Amino acid sequence: MSVLSSLKKALRPGASQNFPNDLESLWMPFSANKHFKKNPRIISRAKGMYYYTPSGDQILDGVAGLWCCNAGHTREPIVEAIKKQAEELDFAPAFNMCHPKSFELSSKLSQMAPGGFNHVFFGNSGSEAVESALKIALSYWREKGQESKKILIGRNRGYHGTNFGGVSVGGIEKNRAQFNKFLPEVYHLSDTHNLKKNAFSKGQPDWGEELADELDTMIEKHRSENIAAVIVEPVAGSTGVLIPPKNYLNKIKRKCVENNILLIFDEVITGFGRLGKSFASEYFDITPDLICLAKGINSGTVPMGAVLVQDEIYNAFMNKDEKMIDLFHGYTYSAHPLACAASLAALKLYKEEGLFERASELSKYWEDGIHSLKGIKNIIDIRNLGLIGAVELEPMDGKPTRRAYNVLCEAFVNQKTLLRVTGDIIALSPPLIIEKNQIDQLIENLKTTLQQTE
Numbered sequence: 001m002s003v004l005s006s007l008k009k010a011l012r013p014g015a016s017q018n019f020p021n022d023l024e025s026l027w028m029p030f031s032a033n034k035h036f037k038k039n040p041r042i043i044s045r046a047k048g049m050y051y052y053t054p055s056g057d058q059i060l061d062g063v064a065g066l067w068c069c070n071a072g073h074t075r076e077p078i079v080e081a082i083k084k085q086a087e088e089l090d091f092a093p094a095f096n097m098c099h100p101k102s103f104e105l106s107s108k109l110s111q112m113a114p115g116g117f118n119h120v121f122f123g124n125s126g127s128e129a130v131e132s133a134l135k136i137a138l139s140y141w142r143e144k145g146q147e148s149k150k151i152l153i154g155r156n157r158g159y160h161g162t163n164f165g166g167v168s169v170g171g172i173e174k175n176r177a178q179f180n181k182f183l184p185e186v187y188h189l190s191d192t193h194n195l196k197k198n199a200f201s202k203g204q205p206d207w208g209e210e211l212a213d214e215l216d217t218m219i220e221k222h223r224s225e226n227i228a229a230v231i232v233e234p235v236a237g238s239t240g241v242l243i244p245p246k247n248y249l250n251k252i253k254r255k256c257v258e259n260n261i262l263l264i265f266d267e268v269i270t271g272f273g274r275l276g277k278s279f280a281s282e283y284f285d286i287t288p289d290l291i292c293l294a295k296g297i298n299s300g301t302v303p304m305g306a307v308l309v310q311d312e313i314y315n316a317f318m319n320k321d322e323k324m325i326d327l328f329h330g331y332t333y334s335a336h337p338l339a340c341a342a343s344l345a346a347l348k349l350y351k352e353e354g355l356f357e358r359a360s361e362l363s364k365y366w367e368d369g370i371h372s373l374k375g376i377k378n379i380i381d382i383r384n385l386g387l388i389g390a391v392e393l394e395p396m397d398g399k400p401t402r403r404a405y406n407v408l409c410e411a412f413v414n415q416k417t418l419l420r421v422t423g424d425i426i427a428l429s430p431p432l433i434i435e436k437n438q439i440d441q442l443i444e445n446l447k448t449t450l451q452q453t454e
């Protein structure tokens with residue numbers, strides 16, 4: 001019997017029947033396709049803090065889908081806004097034309113951001129937000145007549161999506177290794193992760209501020225007149241939750257200002273309440289020049305990405321003949337009406353329910369919960385900030401990533417819990433609506449999973 005027909009047979013009465021006919025045709029992204037197709041984990045419905053499988057199992061969502069459903073799942077005001085928008089205006093061309101909600105949303109996002117971000121450029125994903133920010137940074141210097149400023153500086157273990165620019169400035173070798181050449185003039189700072197110095201730190205680690213001084217060495221070597229921008233995630237998520245050491249980000253910012261280098265914060269996961277504030281920039285009280293957003297922008301409901309742009313940068317593009325295009329970049333679906341409507345509804349919901357403040361209030365309970373796992377076999381580090389957490393596991397001998405992958409599968413099948421794993425690290429980032437008893441349940445399910453997984 002095929003996996004699919006045995007799954008169909010296992011359907012409980014009343015459970016969803018909308019099964020795909022064929023698993024083979026789909027090439028799933030960032031997935032172990034062969035293993036998945038033998039052991040499919042299919043999600044067919046969601047509500048609030050839970051996913052549901054076609055056979056009716058309720059799955060506790062420990063990662064807000066993929067760090068994006070900050071308001072929880074299928075929230076009525078967002079669903080209604082999308083439905084209404086689809087009836088009213090399905091699509092509007094984005095080039096030299098626009099629709100009212102795109103302006104409304106860009107104003108709202110500007111108001112939420114720390115000072116000076118009065119302009120917003122829209123794309124459809126975190127990767128496109130990064131790509132747009134890198135292009136804006138490079139072309140800004142050309143607009144200013146400083147064409148030599150072409151070097152981009154990223155960080156090891158940085159993740160900035162999967163487009164060519166993002167992979168170039170990102171610091172994950174595996175994301176480059178399958179392909180060929182990338183952007184030529186890119187250098188990487190060291191990452192700030194250090195188990196010897198910082199294991200089991202609660203919140204921001206004490207050690208590591210000095211790693212920011214590497215930027216001085218790079219500037220000395222490549223000279224500031226050749227460096228366009230530094231891009232970092234304020235808290236790196238997809239490479240295993242790397243919390244910035246105390247004062248590290250401030251130092252990076254100061255050095256960028258002193259050397260006339262743009263600073264880009266990739267806030268694709270830290271935006272929209274994850275740290276208890278609208279943006280990490282606000283949480284750390286650091287104002288970069290460009291901020292990349294996506295995911296929580298509309299609680300993960302319709303693909304959308306955005307770049308917040310400081311006045312100084314936007315204005316540099318506005319001194320041309322007014323009938324000429326100012327930036328040769330954009331997407332058919334930039335500021336798509338459905339994405340904008342969903343975002344406006346999500347931002348309203350975040351505010352009405354005080355979800356960012358809620359994340360802040362819960363963060364201590366969250367910290368205590370996740371650190372209570374210390375001592376369980378194979379755990380070599382636990383870290384947290386806001387409503388983000390990570391548990392790092394000792395890799396299996398000769399089989400890096402296998403242990404965490406087993407935990408992912410075990411947690412889903414036997415503990416009815418959705419986790420995210422990256423390398424041998426389990427990452428957690430629940431919807432901001434999580435209740436304390438659900439935090440307890442999540443930690444308990446993870447504990448049982450870790451105890452039962454080799």
Ligand SMILES: Cc1ncc(COP(=O)(O)O)c(C=O)c1O
Nearest residue numbers: 125126127159160161266268269
């Ligand atoms: C910091 C960061 N930047 C960019 C991206 C890419 O976003 P997307 O997958 O929407 O392209 C991600 C995705 O997790 C991310 O965490």
